[in-house]
Amino acid sequence: MMTTSQLIITIAIITAGVQITRFAPFLIFPAGKPTPKFVQYLSKVLPGAAISLLVVFCFKDVGFLSGSRGAPELIAAAAVAALHLWKRQMLLSVGAGTVIYMLLIRVF
Amino acid sequence: MLKKPISADNAAGNFINTAGPVIRAAFPYTVPILAGYGCLGFALGILMSASGFNPLVTIFMSLIIYAGSGQFAAVNPLLAAFNPLGVFLLEIMVNARHVFYGLTMLDKYKNAGGRKWYMIAGLTDETFSINCGVEPPPGVDGIRFMFAVTILNHAYWVIAVVLGSVFGAFVRFNSDGLDFVMTALFIVIFIEQWLKEKNHASALIGFALSAVCLICIGAENFLIPAMMAIFLALTILRGPLERNYKP
Numbered sequence: 001m002m003t004t005s006q007l008i009i010t011i012a013i014i015t016a017g018v019q020i021t022r023f024a025p026f027l028i029f030p031a032g033k034p035t036p037k038f039v040q041y042l043s044k045v046l047p048g049a050a051i052s053l054l055v056v057f058c059f060k061d062v063g064f065l066s067g068s069r070g071a072p073e074l075i076a077a078a079a080v081a082a083l084h085l086w087k088r089q090m091l092l093s094v095g096a097g098t099v100i101y102m103l104l105i106r107v108f
Numbered sequence: 109m110l111k112k113p114i115s116a117d118n119a120a121g122n123f124i125n126t127a128g129p130v131i132r133a134a135f136p137y138t139v140p141i142l143a144g145y146g147c148l149g150f151a152l153g154i155l156m157s158a159s160g161f162n163p164l165v166t167i168f169m170s171l172i173i174y175a176g177s178g179q180f181a182a183v184n185p186l187l188a189a190f191n192p193l194g195v196f197l198l199e200i201m202v203n204a205r206h207v208f209y210g211l212t213m214l215d216k217y218k219n220a221g222g223r224k225w226y227m228i229a230g231l232t233d234e235t236f237s238i239n240c241g242v243e244p245p246p247g248v249d250g251i252r253f254m255f256a257v258t259i260l261n262h263a264y265w266v267i268a269v270v271l272g273s274v275f276g277a278f279v280r281f282n283s284d285g286l287d288f289v290m291t292a293l294f295i296v297i298f299i300e301q302w303l304k305e306k307n308h309a310s311a312l313i314g315f316a317l318s319a320v321c322l323i324c325i326g327a328e329n330f331l332i333p334a335m336m337a338i339f340l341a342l343t344i345l346r347g348p349l350e351r352n353y354k355p
Contacts, residue, residue: 001187002186002189002190003190006190007186009190009192010185010186010190010192010195011165011168011169011173011186013192013195013196013199014169014173014178014179014182014185014195014196014199015169015172015173016196017178017195017196017197017198017199017200017203018173018174018175018178018199018203018206019173019229020200021200021203021204021205021206021207021210022203022206022209022210022228022229022231023210023228023229024207024210025207025210025211025214026210026214026217026224026228029214031218031219031224035214035215038343038346039211039214040215041346041349041350042211042212042339042342043211043212043213043214043215045309045310045342045349046208046211046212046310046338046342047212047240047241047301047310048301048305048308048309048310048311048314049310049311049313049314049317049338049342050208050209050212050236050240050314051237051240051241051294051297051298051301051311051314052298052311052312052313052314052315052318053205053208053314053315053318053331053334053335053338054233054237054294054298055291055294055295055298055315056315056318056319056322056334057318057331058290058291058294059291059322060322060327060330061327072285073288073291076288076291076292077291077292077295080291080292080295080296081295081299084295084296084299085299090136090137090140090296091136091139091140093292093295093296094139094140094289094292094293094296095140097288097292097295098143098285098288098289098292101285101288101292102284102285102288104285105284105285106284106285
């Protein structure tokens with residue numbers, strides 16, 4: 001167990017570790033100065049790749065080779081995509097998809 | 109339009125008139141995050157209380173750290189022996205993906221003025237996904253919209269952690285699977301982005317390389333190699349991509 005002052009230091013360090021990852025790009029490339037062309041290019045093409053990465057990230061703990069083989073996740077994800085392409089209503093797609101998933105994991 | 113005399117009252121009235129609609133415009137986009145953070149924050153609050161932390165400490169940490177995976181990862185080191193360097197490196201690794209988000213948002217946050225620093229401190233996965241992928245409704249100022257999204261999400265997180273750490277031990281309900289709201293939200297944002305962009309090269313590169321890294325390296329450690337692979341691929345393909353890219 002840590003002492004109170006060690007605990008305070010640890011919390012400060014955790015905060016610093018997290019917030020450095022958020023602030024670093026903005027501190028390295030301040031708004032006043034022209035951002036290098038390469039970084040401008042990155043900030044144009046990265047969003048597409050970053051959202052794809054987030055989608056894959058959500059499926060990282062799904063066991064496709066065991067148990068339900070990822071069936072509830074894939075069916076619910078397909079339902080979200082189909083609903084969204086059909087109605088383009090974010091709350092409907094997300095809400096219905098989540099309810100479908102919660103029902104599926106109780107069935108499978 | 110009637111011209112009204114300018115007065116302090118009027119200025120204050122105008123401010124409320126603008127802040128209200130912006131929050132109303134942003135709120136629907138944040139509802140999935142309200143559900144997601146509700147679950148995650150509640151769970152974190154329960155865990156922290158069960159680990160013996162004073163709810164005030166948990167709430168304070170949620171206010172200033174405001175990172176789901178970062179705070180879950182911090183629970184064990186907080187209970188172990190004092191190891192400042194280890195916990196620092198752990199948090200940098202767990203949160204390295206934020207650098208990615210920052211690089212993406214450099215342009216969008218550029219003109220946010222004083223709001224910018226708060227918006228950076230609140231740049232979580234979920235806030236990033238909305239502020240990066242969603243166009244504000246017509247007539248709504250982009251900066252104010254993104255600022256409202258950041259504040260709303262931050263509020264959901266802190267309130268959920270408060271509820272979890274204070275009442276968590278007494279509340280029982282079967283919420284298994286509710287965390288799927290986050291997956292569903294990212295899928296919707298992915299589709300929106302896909303329909304909006306003319307060139308899908310970046311989205312496809314991101315998808316393929318993340319999937320390959322996940323399969324080859326495994327869930328525990330794939331994130332940073334995946335980010336590096338994406339970064340490399342986009343660097344190598346800069347010539348052809350830049351010629352075709354009209355965001």
